[in-house]
Amino acid sequence: MANLNKAFLQTSTPFLIAKRFRGKINIQKPRKPHFEKQLLLDLSKPFFGPRKNTLPEISLCEKGKKEWAKIEIDNPFERILARECLEWFNTSKMVVFIHVNSISMEEKTPVYAALKKNNMHLRTYGKKIVKMATTGTRYEAVNHLFTSHQNVIFGQPENSAKMFNILKKAPQLIVMGGIIQDKLLSKNELVEFSKLPNLEVARSQLCSILQSAGSSIVGQLNQSQQMLVGHLEKHVEIQNSSKADSSPSQDNAEDSPAS
Numbered sequence: 001m002a003n004l005n006k007a008f009l010q011t012s013t014p015f016l017i018a019k020r021f022r023g024k025i026n027i028q029k030p031r032k033p034h035f036e037k038q039l040l041l042d043l044s045k046p047f048f049g050p051r052k053n054t055l056p057e058i059s060l061c062e063k064g065k066k067e068w069a070k071i072e073i074d075n076p077f078e079r080i081l082a083r084e085c086l087e088w089f090n091t092s093k094m095v096v097f098i099h100v101n102s103i104s105m106e107e108k109t110p111v112y113a114a115l116k117k118n119n120m121h122l123r124t125y126g127k128k129i130v131k132m133a134t135t136g137t138r139y140e141a142v143n144h145l146f147t148s149h150q151n152v153i154f155g156q157p158e159n160s161a162k163m164f165n166i167l168k169k170a171p172q173l174i175v176m177g178g179i180i181q182d183k184l185l186s187k188n189e190l191v192e193f194s195k196l197p198n199l200e201v202a203r204s205q206l207c208s209i210l211q212s213a214g215s216s217i218v219g220q221l222n223q224s225q226q227m228l229v230g231h232l233e234k235h236v237e238i239q240n241s242s243k244a245d246s247s248p249s250q251d252n253a254e255d256s257p258a259s
Helices: 002-007 035-043 076-091 105-117 127-134 140-145 157-167 187-194 199-258
Strands: 094-100 121-125 150-155 173-180 184-186
Touching (some): 150 157, 184 187
């Protein structure tokens, strides 16, 4: 049995020493804490400024304090981008502002390619660049739509229906509004505009309406004349028929005395 107990691992009993603390806690001169604890105490120690009554009067004067202003650095590259943005605004008859939710570049690239294939261009500009480009122009009102980087679609009005069909594939791109031929439109107005036919179809419909109106006026003017002509022809036919009926009776009357 003793050999069997030696075969198993023996648990070591801890060596404990019981000590009773009878001394008093030194409050006046406590022992210094550990370095990390002292560092944490120093960082979390509240800071109170000096009292105002102890400060000189010159430091209490607020007029001499300098207000810190953000220094704007002139960036030539931003001016180039602003010039490019203004050129897009001036050359595009349709400008659509897009709100972008979380979307990956893999999902955004097919939309970009489809828009470019249909002669539409998706551009991303920041608030500062758009402000530099549109300040003092007729497009200055669009600055309220920009809070940070914004996506803008530049194109022509006849491609509005194709644009909405392409954006259906990417629900992360939400249309907020747009400008069509120097007129600011909401999203609902853009949808109604996209449902309208193109210019050639509208012109053909207008021509057909004008032609139908003219033909109806001509028909109404000729109606009385045609009725008069018809009545005269009917009257002539009646007279001819009456003459034809009277001519045989006269011939019979002439032949009877001779017999």
